[in-house]
Amino acid sequence: MYAQMVKTAGHGIKPRDRMTPQERAFQDRIDAGEKIEPKDWMPDEYRATLIRQIGQHAHSEIVGQLPEGNWITRAPTLERKAILLAKVQDEAGHGLYLYSACETLGVSRDELIAMLHAGKMKYSSIFNYPTLNWADIGAVGWLVDGAAIMNQVQLQKTSYGPYARAMVRICKEESFHQRQGFSIMMKMAAGTPAQKRMAQDALNRLWFPSLMMFGPPDKDSAHTAQSMAWKIKINTNDELRQRFVDQTVPQIDYLGLERPDPDLKWNPDKADGKGGFDYSDPDWAEFFAVLKGNGPCNTDRMKARVDAWEQGAWVRDGLSAHAAKRAARSAQQTAAQ
Amino acid sequence: MSSEWPLFEVFIRGQHGLSHRHVGSLHAPDAEMALKNARDVYTRRNEGVSIWVVESARITASSPGDKGPLYAPSESKIYRHPTFYDIPDDVEAM
Numbered sequence: 001m002y003a004q005m006v007k008t009a010g011h012g013i014k015p016r017d018r019m020t021p022q023e024r025a026f027q028d029r030i031d032a033g034e035k036i037e038p039k040d041w042m043p044d045e046y047r048a049t050l051i052r053q054i055g056q057h058a059h060s061e062i063v064g065q066l067p068e069g070n071w072i073t074r075a076p077t078l079e080r081k082a083i084l085l086a087k088v089q090d091e092a093g094h095g096l097y098l099y100s101a102c103e104t105l106g107v108s109r110d111e112l113i114a115m116l117h118a119g120k121m122k123y124s125s126i127f128n129y130p131t132l133n134w135a136d137i138g139a140v141g142w143l144v145d146g147a148a149i150m151n152q153v154q155l156q157k158t159s160y161g162p163y164a165r166a167m168v169r170i171c172k173e174e175s176f177h178q179r180q181g182f183s184i185m186m187k188m189a190a191g192t193p194a195q196k197r198m199a200q201d202a203l204n205r206l207w208f209p210s211l212m213m214f215g216p217p218d219k220d221s222a223h224t225a226q227s228m229a230w231k232i233k234i235n236t237n238d239e240l241r242q243r244f245v246d247q248t249v250p251q252i253d254y255l256g257l258e259r260p261d262p263d264l265k266w267n268p269d270k271a272d273g274k275g276g277f278d279y280s281d282p283d284w285a286e287f288f289a290v291l292k293g294n295g296p297c298n299t300d301r302m303k304a305r306v307d308a309w310e311q312g313a314w315v316r317d318g319l320s321a322h323a324a325k326r327a328a329r330s331a332q333q334t335a336a337q
Numbered sequence: 338m339s340s341e342w343p344l345f346e347v348f349i350r351g352q353h354g355l356s357h358r359h360v361g362s363l364h365a366p367d368a369e370m371a372l373k374n375a376r377d378v379y380t381r382r383n384e385g386v387s388i389w390v391v392e393s394a395r396i397t398a399s400s401p402g403d404k405g406p407l408y409a410p411s412e413s414k415i416y417r418h419p420t421f422y423d424i425p426d427d428v429e430a431m
Protein backbone atom coordinates (compact mmCIF):
# COMPACT_ATOMS: atom_id res chain seq x y z
CA MET A 1 0.00 0.00 0.00
CA TYR A 2 1.34 3.43 -0.89
CA ALA A 3 0.25 4.91 2.41
CA GLN A 4 1.68 2.69 5.12
CA MET A 5 1.52 3.37 8.82
CA VAL A 6 -0.39 6.61 8.48
CA LYS A 7 -0.79 7.74 12.02
CA THR A 8 -4.44 8.59 12.59
CA ALA A 9 -4.80 11.91 14.41
CA GLY A 10 -6.67 11.97 17.71
CA HIS A 11 -6.78 9.38 20.46
CA GLY A 12 -8.31 6.25 19.02
CA ILE A 13 -11.90 5.83 17.98
CA LYS A 14 -14.35 8.28 19.47
CA PRO A 15 -17.50 6.69 20.91
CA ARG A 16 -20.75 8.22 19.71
CA ASP A 17 -21.80 9.56 23.10
CA ARG A 18 -18.60 11.58 23.36
CA MET A 19 -19.08 13.23 19.96
CA THR A 20 -20.33 16.80 19.61
CA PRO A 21 -23.58 17.16 17.63
CA GLN A 22 -21.50 18.38 14.68
CA GLU A 23 -19.24 15.33 14.85
CA ARG A 24 -22.24 13.06 15.12
CA ALA A 25 -23.83 14.60 12.03
CA PHE A 26 -20.54 14.17 10.20
CA GLN A 27 -20.27 10.50 11.15
CA ASP A 28 -23.90 9.98 10.08
CA ARG A 29 -23.11 11.33 6.62
CA ILE A 30 -20.17 8.95 6.31
CA ASP A 31 -22.24 6.00 7.55
CA ALA A 32 -24.88 6.85 4.96
CA GLY A 33 -22.24 6.62 2.23
CA GLU A 34 -22.19 10.35 1.45
CA LYS A 35 -18.98 11.91 0.17
CA ILE A 36 -17.33 14.68 2.15
CA GLU A 37 -16.37 17.63 -0.05
CA PRO A 38 -13.65 20.27 0.53
CA LYS A 39 -15.94 23.02 1.81
CA ASP A 40 -17.92 20.74 4.14
CA TRP A 41 -17.29 20.83 7.87
CA MET A 42 -15.00 18.02 9.03
CA PRO A 43 -13.25 17.18 12.32
CA ASP A 44 -9.69 18.50 12.52
CA GLU A 45 -8.40 14.96 13.06
CA TYR A 46 -10.11 13.73 9.88
CA ARG A 47 -8.47 16.54 7.94
CA ALA A 48 -5.04 15.98 9.50
CA THR A 49 -5.14 12.24 8.92
CA LEU A 50 -6.18 12.66 5.30
CA ILE A 51 -3.39 15.17 4.65
CA ARG A 52 -0.91 12.60 5.95
CA GLN A 53 -2.45 9.74 4.00
CA ILE A 54 -3.01 11.47 0.64
CA GLY A 55 0.31 13.31 0.94
CA GLN A 56 2.17 10.06 1.58
CA HIS A 57 0.34 8.46 -1.32
CA ALA A 58 1.30 11.35 -3.64
CA HIS A 59 4.94 11.25 -2.55
CA SER A 60 5.01 7.50 -3.23
CA GLU A 61 3.82 7.99 -6.80
CA ILE A 62 6.51 10.59 -7.41
CA VAL A 63 9.41 8.79 -5.69
CA GLY A 64 8.14 5.57 -7.28
CA GLN A 65 9.21 6.88 -10.67
CA LEU A 66 12.86 6.64 -9.69
CA PRO A 67 13.51 2.86 -9.58
CA GLU A 68 11.81 2.40 -12.96
CA GLY A 69 13.05 5.60 -14.55
CA ASN A 70 16.49 4.13 -14.00
CA TRP A 71 15.79 1.54 -16.70
CA ILE A 72 14.14 3.63 -19.43
CA THR A 73 17.38 4.15 -21.34
CA ARG A 74 18.33 0.49 -20.93
CA ALA A 75 15.08 -1.18 -21.98
CA PRO A 76 15.81 -4.14 -24.27
CA THR A 77 13.61 -2.99 -27.18
CA LEU A 78 12.16 0.25 -28.46
CA GLU A 79 8.67 -1.02 -27.70
CA ARG A 80 9.54 -1.87 -24.08
CA LYS A 81 11.14 1.54 -23.77
CA ALA A 82 8.02 3.33 -25.01
CA ILE A 83 5.87 1.25 -22.63
CA LEU A 84 8.06 1.95 -19.61
CA LEU A 85 8.19 5.64 -20.45
CA ALA A 86 4.38 5.74 -20.62
CA LYS A 87 4.09 3.94 -17.30
CA VAL A 88 6.52 6.23 -15.52
CA GLN A 89 4.71 9.24 -16.98
CA ASP A 90 1.44 7.85 -15.60
CA GLU A 91 3.01 7.70 -12.14
CA ALA A 92 3.91 11.39 -12.42
CA GLY A 93 0.26 12.03 -13.28
CA HIS A 94 -0.90 9.98 -10.29
CA GLY A 95 1.32 12.08 -8.03
CA LEU A 96 -0.19 15.26 -9.46
CA TYR A 97 -3.82 14.10 -9.08
CA LEU A 98 -3.12 13.23 -5.46
CA TYR A 99 -1.27 16.44 -4.61
CA SER A 100 -4.27 18.37 -5.96
CA ALA A 101 -6.65 16.27 -3.87
CA CYS A 102 -4.51 16.89 -0.81
CA GLU A 103 -4.41 20.64 -1.44
CA THR A 104 -8.20 20.83 -1.20
CA LEU A 105 -7.70 20.14 2.52
CA GLY A 106 -5.87 23.43 2.98
CA VAL A 107 -2.21 22.46 2.64
CA SER A 108 -0.14 23.89 -0.23
CA ARG A 109 1.85 21.91 -2.78
CA ASP A 110 5.09 23.58 -1.68
CA GLU A 111 4.41 22.73 1.96
CA LEU A 112 3.89 19.08 1.05
CA ILE A 113 7.10 18.95 -0.94
CA ALA A 114 9.03 20.75 1.80
CA MET A 115 7.76 18.21 4.37
CA LEU A 116 8.89 15.31 2.17
CA HIS A 117 12.32 16.83 1.68
CA ALA A 118 12.67 17.53 5.40
CA GLY A 119 11.86 13.89 6.16
CA LYS A 120 8.64 14.90 7.95
CA MET A 121 6.48 12.98 5.50
CA LYS A 122 7.09 9.49 4.20
CA TYR A 123 6.65 7.53 1.01
CA SER A 124 6.17 3.78 0.58
CA SER A 125 9.04 1.61 1.86
CA ILE A 126 9.05 -0.36 -1.40
CA PHE A 127 10.80 2.39 -3.34
CA ASN A 128 13.84 2.17 -1.13
CA TYR A 129 14.77 -1.13 -2.75
CA PRO A 130 16.97 -1.10 -5.86
CA THR A 131 16.05 -2.28 -9.37
CA LEU A 132 19.19 -4.22 -10.27
CA ASN A 133 18.32 -5.55 -13.72
CA TRP A 134 15.60 -5.75 -16.35
CA ALA A 135 13.80 -8.63 -14.61
CA ASP A 136 13.23 -6.29 -11.67
CA ILE A 137 11.24 -3.99 -13.95
CA GLY A 138 8.98 -6.94 -14.73
CA ALA A 139 8.65 -7.83 -11.05
CA VAL A 140 7.96 -4.23 -10.03
CA GLY A 141 5.11 -3.85 -12.51
CA TRP A 142 3.65 -7.22 -11.62
CA LEU A 143 4.07 -7.20 -7.83
CA VAL A 144 4.44 -3.56 -6.77
CA ASP A 145 1.74 -2.18 -9.03
CA GLY A 146 -0.30 -5.31 -8.26
CA ALA A 147 -0.12 -4.53 -4.55
CA ALA A 148 -0.83 -0.86 -5.20
CA ILE A 149 -3.94 -1.77 -7.21
CA MET A 150 -5.16 -4.01 -4.38
CA ASN A 151 -5.02 -0.99 -2.10
CA GLN A 152 -6.32 1.60 -4.53
CA VAL A 153 -9.36 -0.32 -5.74
CA GLN A 154 -10.90 -0.25 -2.27
CA LEU A 155 -9.95 3.43 -1.83
CA GLN A 156 -12.23 4.36 -4.72
CA LYS A 157 -14.95 4.07 -2.07
CA THR A 158 -13.21 6.33 0.43
CA SER A 159 -15.33 9.03 2.09
CA TYR A 160 -13.39 12.08 0.90
CA GLY A 161 -14.69 13.08 -2.55
CA PRO A 162 -11.51 14.45 -4.15
CA TYR A 163 -9.49 11.43 -2.93
CA ALA A 164 -12.08 8.94 -4.19
CA ARG A 165 -12.23 10.64 -7.59
CA ALA A 166 -8.43 10.64 -7.92
CA MET A 167 -8.49 6.92 -7.09
CA VAL A 168 -11.05 6.16 -9.79
CA ARG A 169 -8.85 7.88 -12.35
CA ILE A 170 -5.72 6.17 -11.10
CA CYS A 171 -7.29 2.70 -11.06
CA LYS A 172 -8.32 3.10 -14.69
CA GLU A 173 -4.72 3.74 -15.64
CA GLU A 174 -3.13 1.24 -13.30
CA SER A 175 -4.05 -2.10 -14.82
CA PHE A 176 -1.79 -1.70 -17.83
CA HIS A 177 1.09 -1.19 -15.36
CA GLN A 178 0.63 -4.59 -13.84
CA ARG A 179 0.06 -6.29 -17.17
CA GLN A 180 3.19 -4.88 -18.79
CA GLY A 181 5.18 -6.13 -15.79
CA PHE A 182 3.67 -9.60 -16.00
CA SER A 183 4.33 -9.68 -19.72
CA ILE A 184 8.04 -8.99 -19.06
CA MET A 185 8.02 -11.82 -16.52
CA MET A 186 6.35 -14.22 -18.97
CA LYS A 187 8.97 -13.45 -21.59
CA MET A 188 11.85 -13.98 -19.19
CA ALA A 189 10.44 -17.05 -17.50
CA ALA A 190 10.05 -18.64 -20.94
CA GLY A 191 13.47 -17.45 -22.11
CA THR A 192 16.97 -18.90 -21.72
CA PRO A 193 17.89 -20.62 -18.44
CA ALA A 194 19.82 -17.49 -17.48
CA GLN A 195 16.78 -15.26 -18.14
CA LYS A 196 14.58 -17.57 -16.13
CA ARG A 197 17.08 -17.39 -13.25
CA MET A 198 16.91 -13.59 -13.40
CA ALA A 199 13.11 -13.71 -13.23
CA GLN A 200 13.27 -16.04 -10.22
CA ASP A 201 15.84 -13.84 -8.51
CA ALA A 202 13.73 -10.71 -9.03
CA LEU A 203 10.67 -12.47 -7.60
CA ASN A 204 12.65 -13.73 -4.60
CA ARG A 205 14.04 -10.30 -3.78
CA LEU A 206 10.83 -8.32 -4.28
CA TRP A 207 8.33 -10.72 -2.73
CA PHE A 208 8.69 -9.74 0.92
CA PRO A 209 9.15 -6.01 0.28
CA SER A 210 5.86 -6.22 -1.71
CA LEU A 211 4.08 -7.83 1.24
CA MET A 212 5.38 -5.00 3.43
CA MET A 213 3.59 -2.50 1.22
CA PHE A 214 0.34 -3.29 3.04
CA GLY A 215 1.80 -2.06 6.33
CA PRO A 216 2.30 -3.83 9.67
CA PRO A 217 0.02 -6.67 10.84
CA ASP A 218 -3.41 -5.66 12.13
CA LYS A 219 -2.53 -6.52 15.71
CA ASP A 220 0.14 -3.76 15.56
CA SER A 221 -1.97 -1.16 13.73
CA ALA A 222 -3.44 0.73 16.63
CA HIS A 223 -5.12 3.44 14.58
CA THR A 224 -6.96 1.38 12.02
CA ALA A 225 -10.35 1.50 13.79
CA GLN A 226 -10.80 5.29 13.60
CA SER A 227 -9.63 5.45 9.99
CA MET A 228 -12.07 2.68 9.11
CA ALA A 229 -14.92 4.45 10.90
CA TRP A 230 -14.13 7.51 8.78
CA LYS A 231 -13.94 5.31 5.68
CA ILE A 232 -10.53 6.56 4.74
CA LYS A 233 -9.39 3.00 5.09
CA ILE A 234 -11.81 0.36 3.86
CA ASN A 235 -9.96 -2.93 4.47
CA THR A 236 -7.36 -3.84 7.06
CA ASN A 237 -3.69 -4.39 6.20
CA ASP A 238 -3.92 -8.14 6.72
CA GLU A 239 -7.08 -8.48 4.62
CA LEU A 240 -5.44 -6.77 1.67
CA ARG A 241 -2.19 -8.69 2.11
CA GLN A 242 -4.06 -12.00 2.10
CA ARG A 243 -5.97 -10.98 -1.00
CA PHE A 244 -2.72 -10.09 -2.73
CA VAL A 245 -1.07 -13.40 -1.80
CA ASP A 246 -4.11 -15.40 -2.96
CA GLN A 247 -4.13 -13.58 -6.27
CA THR A 248 -0.40 -13.78 -6.88
CA VAL A 249 0.55 -17.38 -6.01
CA PRO A 250 -1.32 -18.91 -8.99
CA GLN A 251 0.45 -16.36 -11.21
CA ILE A 252 3.83 -17.49 -9.85
CA ASP A 253 2.85 -21.06 -10.66
CA TYR A 254 1.67 -20.04 -14.11
CA LEU A 255 5.08 -18.50 -14.83
CA GLY A 256 6.69 -21.80 -13.85
CA LEU A 257 8.73 -20.09 -11.16
CA GLU A 258 9.33 -21.42 -7.69
CA ARG A 259 7.30 -19.93 -4.87
CA PRO A 260 9.60 -17.46 -3.07
CA ASP A 261 8.58 -18.68 0.38
CA PRO A 262 8.43 -22.40 1.33
CA ASP A 263 5.46 -21.66 3.60
CA LEU A 264 3.26 -20.55 0.68
CA LYS A 265 0.76 -23.40 0.85
CA TRP A 266 -2.97 -23.59 0.27
CA ASN A 267 -4.85 -23.82 3.53
CA PRO A 268 -8.49 -24.87 2.99
CA ASP A 269 -9.47 -23.84 6.52
CA LYS A 270 -8.49 -20.21 6.16
CA ALA A 271 -11.11 -17.43 5.85
CA ASP A 272 -13.87 -19.47 7.52
CA GLY A 273 -13.42 -22.42 5.20
CA LYS A 274 -13.15 -20.40 1.97
CA GLY A 275 -9.46 -21.14 1.98
CA GLY A 276 -6.37 -19.04 1.38
CA PHE A 277 -2.62 -19.36 1.15
CA ASP A 278 -0.51 -19.51 4.27
CA TYR A 279 2.58 -17.34 4.02
CA SER A 280 5.53 -16.31 6.19
CA ASP A 281 5.62 -12.86 7.62
CA PRO A 282 8.06 -10.41 6.12
CA ASP A 283 10.88 -9.29 8.39
CA TRP A 284 9.11 -6.49 10.22
CA ALA A 285 12.34 -5.26 11.80
CA GLU A 286 13.63 -4.63 8.28
CA PHE A 287 10.39 -2.82 7.41
CA PHE A 288 10.72 -0.43 10.35
CA ALA A 289 14.39 0.15 9.56
CA VAL A 290 13.54 1.04 5.95
CA LEU A 291 10.79 3.41 7.07
CA LYS A 292 13.23 5.08 9.42
CA GLY A 293 15.54 5.82 6.52
CA ASN A 294 17.87 2.85 6.65
CA GLY A 295 16.83 0.93 3.53
CA PRO A 296 19.25 0.25 0.70
CA CYS A 297 18.24 3.32 -1.36
CA ASN A 298 16.66 5.88 1.01
CA THR A 299 19.55 8.34 0.72
CA ASP A 300 19.69 8.10 -3.08
CA ARG A 301 15.95 8.54 -3.50
CA MET A 302 15.78 11.64 -1.33
CA LYS A 303 18.85 13.12 -2.96
CA ALA A 304 17.33 12.60 -6.42
CA ARG A 305 14.11 14.36 -5.31
CA VAL A 306 15.83 17.28 -3.60
CA ASP A 307 18.26 17.76 -6.50
CA ALA A 308 15.40 17.77 -9.00
CA TRP A 309 13.54 20.36 -6.93
CA GLU A 310 16.55 22.62 -6.41
CA GLN A 311 17.94 22.33 -9.90
CA GLY A 312 14.51 23.02 -11.36
CA ALA A 313 14.05 26.23 -9.35
CA TRP A 314 15.35 28.47 -12.16
CA VAL A 315 12.78 26.99 -14.56
CA ARG A 316 9.92 27.64 -12.15
CA ASP A 317 11.19 31.15 -11.45
CA GLY A 318 11.76 31.87 -15.13
CA LEU A 319 8.23 30.84 -16.08
CA SER A 320 6.78 32.90 -13.24
CA ALA A 321 8.77 35.95 -14.35
CA HIS A 322 7.64 35.46 -17.94
CA ALA A 323 4.00 35.14 -16.88
CA ALA A 324 4.24 38.28 -14.71
CA LYS A 325 5.79 40.26 -17.57
CA ARG A 326 3.11 39.21 -20.02
CA ALA A 327 0.35 40.00 -17.56
CA ALA A 328 1.82 43.47 -16.99
CA ARG A 329 2.11 44.09 -20.73
CA SER A 330 -1.46 43.10 -21.47
CA ALA A 331 -2.69 45.24 -18.54
CA GLN A 332 -0.80 48.19 -20.06
CA GLN A 333 -2.34 47.57 -23.48
CA THR A 334 -5.82 47.42 -22.01
CA ALA A 335 -5.23 50.68 -20.16
CA ALA A 336 -3.98 52.38 -23.36
CA GLN A 337 -7.09 51.46 -25.35
CA MET B 338 12.95 33.14 -4.41
CA SER B 339 10.31 30.78 -5.77
CA SER B 340 6.69 31.44 -5.13
CA GLU B 341 4.07 28.83 -5.85
CA TRP B 342 2.36 28.88 -9.24
CA PRO B 343 -1.39 29.55 -9.09
CA LEU B 344 -3.86 26.68 -9.16
CA PHE B 345 -6.04 26.09 -12.23
CA GLU B 346 -9.16 23.96 -12.57
CA VAL B 347 -9.28 21.78 -15.67
CA PHE B 348 -12.44 20.97 -17.66
CA ILE B 349 -12.49 18.54 -20.55
CA ARG B 350 -15.01 17.86 -23.29
CA GLY B 351 -14.84 14.10 -23.61
CA GLN B 352 -16.58 13.81 -26.98
CA HIS B 353 -18.15 16.06 -29.52
CA GLY B 354 -21.60 17.08 -28.36
CA LEU B 355 -20.94 16.73 -24.63
CA SER B 356 -20.35 19.47 -22.08
CA HIS B 357 -16.96 20.15 -20.57
CA ARG B 358 -16.58 18.33 -17.29
CA HIS B 359 -14.36 19.11 -14.33
CA VAL B 360 -11.52 16.57 -14.18
CA GLY B 361 -9.11 18.01 -11.64
CA SER B 362 -6.65 20.80 -11.11
CA LEU B 363 -3.00 21.67 -11.58
CA HIS B 364 -0.46 24.42 -10.97
CA ALA B 365 0.93 26.51 -13.81
CA PRO B 366 2.56 29.93 -14.18
CA ASP B 367 -0.22 31.16 -16.51
CA ALA B 368 -3.27 29.98 -18.43
CA GLU B 369 -1.33 29.12 -21.55
CA MET B 370 1.00 26.80 -19.65
CA ALA B 371 -1.95 25.42 -17.70
CA LEU B 372 -3.47 24.32 -21.00
CA LYS B 373 -0.24 22.61 -22.05
CA ASN B 374 0.12 20.90 -18.67
CA ALA B 375 -3.53 19.83 -18.72
CA ARG B 376 -2.93 18.04 -21.98
CA ASP B 377 -0.11 16.00 -20.41
CA VAL B 378 -1.76 15.41 -17.06
CA TYR B 379 -5.36 14.76 -18.06
CA THR B 380 -5.46 13.56 -21.68
CA ARG B 381 -2.79 10.89 -22.02
CA ARG B 382 -5.35 8.43 -23.39
CA ASN B 383 -7.48 10.44 -25.79
CA GLU B 384 -9.79 11.54 -23.01
CA GLY B 385 -10.85 14.73 -24.72
CA VAL B 386 -11.47 16.89 -27.74
CA SER B 387 -11.29 20.24 -25.96
CA ILE B 388 -9.81 21.63 -22.74
CA TRP B 389 -10.80 24.63 -20.62
CA VAL B 390 -8.65 25.94 -17.79
CA VAL B 391 -9.63 28.60 -15.31
CA GLU B 392 -7.71 29.96 -12.37
CA SER B 393 -9.24 28.40 -9.24
CA ALA B 394 -9.28 31.75 -7.45
CA ARG B 395 -11.70 33.10 -10.10
CA ILE B 396 -14.37 30.53 -9.31
CA THR B 397 -17.22 31.61 -7.07
CA ALA B 398 -18.81 28.63 -5.39
CA SER B 399 -21.96 28.22 -3.31
CA SER B 400 -21.28 27.07 0.22
CA PRO B 401 -22.61 23.79 1.65
CA GLY B 402 -24.52 25.78 4.30
CA ASP B 403 -26.66 27.42 1.62
CA LYS B 404 -28.12 24.11 0.57
CA GLY B 405 -31.46 24.80 2.25
CA PRO B 406 -32.20 28.30 0.93
CA LEU B 407 -30.90 27.43 -2.55
CA TYR B 408 -32.55 24.12 -3.28
CA ALA B 409 -35.40 23.60 -0.83
CA PRO B 410 -37.85 25.95 -2.62
CA SER B 411 -37.97 23.76 -5.70
CA GLU B 412 -38.71 20.63 -3.71
CA SER B 413 -42.39 21.52 -3.32
CA LYS B 414 -42.89 22.41 -6.97
CA ILE B 415 -43.67 18.92 -8.10
CA TYR B 416 -45.86 20.25 -10.93
CA ARG B 417 -42.59 21.01 -12.75
CA HIS B 418 -42.25 17.30 -13.46
CA PRO B 419 -44.21 15.48 -16.17
CA THR B 420 -45.16 12.70 -13.73
CA PHE B 421 -47.38 15.18 -11.83
CA TYR B 422 -50.03 15.02 -14.57
CA ASP B 423 -52.44 12.13 -15.05
CA ILE B 424 -52.98 11.69 -18.74
CA PRO B 425 -55.29 8.83 -19.77
CA ASP B 426 -53.69 5.94 -21.66
CA ASP B 427 -56.00 6.60 -24.65
CA VAL B 428 -54.15 9.81 -25.37
CA GLU B 429 -51.12 7.74 -26.34
CA ALA B 430 -47.74 9.37 -26.90
CA MET B 431 -47.31 12.68 -25.06
Ligand SMILES: [Fe+2]
Pocket residue numbers: 061090091094148170174
Ligand atom coordinates in the same frame (compact mmCIF):
# COMPACT_ATOMS: atom_id res chain seq x y z
FE1 LIG C 1 0.48 4.89 -9.66
Ligand SMILES: [Fe+2]
Pocket residue numbers: 091145148174177
Ligand atom coordinates in the same frame (compact mmCIF):
# COMPACT_ATOMS: atom_id res chain seq x y z
FE1 LIG D 1 1.39 2.18 -11.37
